[in-house]
Amino acid sequence: GAGVSQSPSNKVTEKGKDVELRCDPISGHTALYWYRQSLGQGLEFLIYFQGNSAPDKSGLPSDRFSAERTGGSVSTLTIQRTQQEDSAVYLCASSLDGTSAIGEQYFGPGTRLTVT
Amino acid sequence: AQSVTQPDIHITVSEGASLELRCNYSYGATPYLFWYVQSPGQGLQLLLKYFSGDTLVQGIKGFEAEFKRSQSSFNLRKPSVHWSDAAEYFCVVGAWAQKLVFGQGTRLTINP
Numbered sequence: 203g204a205g206v207s208q209s210p211s212n213k214v215t216e217k218g219k220d221v222e223l224r225c226d227p228i229s230g231h232t233a234l235y236w237y238r239q240s241l242g243q244g245l246e247f248l249i250y251f252q253g254n255s256a257p258d259k260s261g262l263p264s265d266r267f268s269a270e271r272t273g274g275s276v277s278t279l280t281i282q283r284t285q286q287e288d289s290a291v292y293l294c295a296s297s298l299d300g301t302s303a304i305g306e307q308y309f310g311p312g313t314r315l316t317v318t
Numbered sequence: 319a320q321s322v323t324q325p326d327i328h329i330t331v332s333e334g335a336s337l338e339l340r341c342n343y344s345y346g347a348t349p350y351l352f353w354y355v356q357s358p359g360q361g362l363q364l365l366l367k368y369f370s371g372d373t374l375v376q377g378i379k380g381f382e383a384e385f386k387r388s389q390s391s392f393n394l395r396k397p398s399v400h401w402s403d404a405a406e407y408f409c410v411v412g413a414w415a416q417k418l419v420f421g422q423g424t425r426l427t428i429n430p
Contacts, residue, residue: 206361235417245408245420258417293362307418309354309362 204228206310208294214316215284223279223313227296234277235297235307236269240290248292251277284317291315320345320411322421330427333401339394339424341409350412351392353383356423357405365407368392379403404428 207226215221227234236248247261251271262268266285271277281288291314295307321344331337343349353365366377373385383394392409409421 237418237420244422247417247419250417261417295362306364306367308364311361 206294206296206308208310208313210313211311212314214318217286217317218283220280220282221284221315223292223315225277225294225310227275227294228308231296231298232274233297233299234271235295236277236279237293237295238290239293239312286317289315289317320419322409322411322419324409324421324424326424327422328425328427330429331399332429334398337396337399337426339407341392341394341421342390343392343411344390345411351385352410352412352418353377353381353394354408354410355405356408362408365394399428401428401430
């Protein structure tokens with residue numbers, strides 16, 4: 203079956219521009235997660251959705267970052283006024299149910315963001 | 319706060335040799351522990367997981383890991399590595415609100 207998909211796979215943007223990253227989770231998965239992987243910081247949690255709600259936004263690095271999820275499916279991570287330190291690979295994951303015991307998270311291939 | 323330490327940034331082993339990747343965690347309660355692998359150009363793939371029960375868990379691709387509460391460790395092992403095992407390996411602890419806390423990763427190189 204189809205896995206988690208992310209688009210675009212690569213994005214190059216100029217400093218100060220806004221970008222939108224998209225994630226399509228596995229069909230039927232109610233929980234969705236965003237992570238960031240960068241050379242200096244390793245892999246870090248950004249935000250988690252259960253359905254369309256985000257109970258935990260603690261990982262968002264600044265108010266330039268926001269995310270939404272609609273229809274319990276597709277999610278968009280938006281970075282406003284991008285900075286060079288935002289350059290990283292942004293990973294999305296989904297799991298069947300995020301409300302109980304921690305279930306297996308299935309990761310997408312990531313979006314590589316380069317801010318010039 | 320939850321944390322994971324992988325002491326070895328890079329390990330090189332010969333093909334056919336045994337492998338052990340070290341992982342130590344810090345967590346206040348019974349941890350949920352995972353090992354993920356990331357191959358070049360590939361997404362993260364779950365190798366194995368520990369939630370409770372038997373402390374020796376078997377995973378895919380011939381990997382196993384042993385949970386030792388007294389040592390706060392969850393080391394990954396494989397009896398005989400293959401060239402295709404070259405990748406980055408992440409030890410992960412499941413924290414509150416289902417967010418995963420990743421170790422810094424261990425890059426594995428296989429010598430022919």
